[in-house]
Amino acid sequence: AMEFALDFRMQFQRDVFIDLLGYRKYGHNEGDEPRFTQPKLYKAISKHDNPRDLYAKRLLKEGVIEEGHTRALEQQFKDRLEENLEDSRKETLTEITAIMQDAWEGFNSAEEDKMMEPVDTTFDLDKLTEIAKVITQLPSNHKFLRKIAKLIEARKTMYFEDNKLDWAMGELLAYGTLLSEGYDVRMTGQDVERGTFSHRHAVVKVEESEEEIVLLNELPDVNANFYIYNSLLSEYGVVGFDYGYAMASPKTLTIWEAQFGDFSNGAQIMIDQYISAGEDKWKTQNGLVMLLPHGYEGQGAEHSSARMERYLQLCAKDNMFIADCTTPANFYHLLRRQMVVDYRKPLIVFTPKSLLRHPKVVSTKEELAQGSFQMVIDDPEAKPSKVTSLVFVSGKFYYDLLEKKEELQRDDVALVRVEQLFPLPVAEMEKALNKYKNAEDIVWAQEEPRNMGAYSHLLMHYEPSRTWRVCSRKMYAAPASGSSVRSKLRHMRVIESVFDKDNQDS
Incomplete structure (x- = not known):
């Protein structure tokens, strides 16, 4: 019955309903x-x-x-x-034929040492500029909302005049470079076309007709496509589909973005049984990227935490990458690294919200064209001879600490960013420890409660951290307070404790 129904559907392009009693x-x-x-x-x-x-x-x-x-x-x-x-x-050796073997020809397995190798993600600056021209120019024969026209014009200015690229521009340029190199890009999630926080606008609509314009698909001489779809609030189904898509098409950068990182728990079955464990169980690689907006900004328990600790607890050996980037350039190189390597690993990225428009969260086009992904970013202002307090931090919280450091004029504090949380860049962290050898106070700082965030992960994967001072919110059952006033108070207490080792009432 099934074969007959399938033959009928393929021949006549009509659906068949099978009433099967079992x-x-x-x-x-x-x-x-x-x-x-x-x-x-x-x-x-x-x-x-x-x-x-x-x-x-x-x-x-x-x-x-x-x-x-x-x-x-x-x-x-x-x-x-x-x-x-x-x-x-009679067979002495069983050979397992990989699923979709032809699609995976040329890819190799990778253990942790290979995952930690530097990857060349540079891109010709002239070609980058050509991509920037296309994605900062709306079609002249259509009328767009004034806000959209202003936003696209602002992107042109930031690239061609100011040379200060924001998060969205860095992201879109990463996609453009990959498209130009022949990689398809696919993105799904709630409101991904414009972005939950109206930062991306990868799809713009003509005001009168609502015709959709995808500027990334206007790149000349490109044999690849940019696919982006707003998906329904069914994380389990969408993540599951995209996991399968990434498996079937390893040369496509396949991305699922949560509306807020908290919402990914609707896909927990996919995360536990497939994304984190698939390669260990079945030797199947998968390059699915999950973008999870994360950050404590007074939006309550359901819109603050992407539950970083859950993903980090699932990390073992060489099963996936986890990152918490702080600059558009580093995010750009992270996305490019995901495709140019000859292996595939799931990539979990805790992405920003308030940083999307933060005046200090900018990169130059040269940093995109000539740079690379930095697993650890040193403090660019700190002088080793003056530093007595070395603070390791990850993600958006860095900018909160930087603001306080500048306010207090504390040149004795170095803020070192850990951009990749797994595999943990231990060698790079030890370089920082050796560089700031005069530091008597070594700190791990996080905005999450102590029983959440990356702290327990750090204790498990880097033994010397057990002697460090930790600055965080106290242990809580809920990720964040429902009161914006109380949330701000807790946040400030953590910040103050970083700069005052005698103040641990966070």
């Missing part, structure tokens, strides 16, 4: 006893012939087959199984 003869499994819960039903089932015998009796009655035909078929099948079993015993 039942469990042995309950949940062959070792189960279904009569414990449904004794009457399974008493009737035990007296009922199975479908094969019923069908054989009907065919025999109608004269389609002769007596003994089904027994002969059954014996042939058993003989074939026995023959295959004997042949398998």
Whole structure:
């Protein structure tokens, strides 16, 4: 019936509804006893012939087959199984054929040491400029909302005049460079076309007709496509589909973005059973990227934390990358690294919200063209001879500490950013420790509660951190306070504790 229905659908391009009636003869499994819960039903089932015998009796009655035909078929099948079993015993080595093997030709497996190698993600500056021209120019024959026209013009100014690229511009240029190199880019999630925080605007609409314009698909001489779709609030289904898409198309940068990072828990089954464990269980690689907006900005318990600690707890050996970037350039190189390497790993990125328009969160086009992904970013202003307090921090919280450091004029404090949380860049962190050897106070600072965030991960993966001072919110059951006033107060206490080692009332 299934084969017939499929043939019909392929031939006539029409759907087929199959009304299939089934039942469990042995309950949940062959070792189960279904009569414990449904004794009457399974008493009737035990007296009922199975479908094969019923069908054989009907065919025999109608004269389609002769007596003994089904027994002969059954014996042939058993003989074939026995023959295959004997042949398998002669094999000394079992070779597992990878799913979709042709699509994965040229890719290799990667252990942690390979994941930590530097990757060339540079891109020709002249070509980058050509991409920037296309994505900062709206079609002149259409009328767009004034806000959209102003935003696109601002992008042109930031690239061609100010040379201060914001987060969205860095992201879009990363996609443009990958498209120009022949990689498709696919992105799904709630409101991803404009971005939850109206920063991306990868799709712009004509004011009168609502025609959709995707500037990244206007790049000349490019044999790749940018696919972006607003998806429904069904994280489990969408993440599951995109995990499969990334498996079927390893040369596509496949991205799922949560509306807020907290919402990814709707896809927890996919995260636990596939994304974090798929390669270990089945030796199948997957390059799915998850962008999870994360940051404590007074928006309450359901819109603050992407539950960083859950992902970090799932990390082991070489199963995935986890990053918490602080600059557009580093995010740009992170996305490029994901595709130019000859292996695939899931990539979890805790992305910013308030930093999307932060005046200090900018990069130059030269940093995009000539730079690379930095697993650790040193304090550009700190002088080792003056530093007595070395603070390791990750993500958006760095800018909160930087603001306080500048306010207090504390040149004795160095703020070192850990941009990649897994695999943890221990060698780079130790370089910082050696550089600031006069530092007597070593700190791990995070805005999350102590039982959340990256602190426990750090303790597990880097033993020297157990002697460090930790500055964080106290332990809480909820990720954040529902009161914006209380949230701000807690946040300021953590910041103050970083700069005052005698103040640990955070």
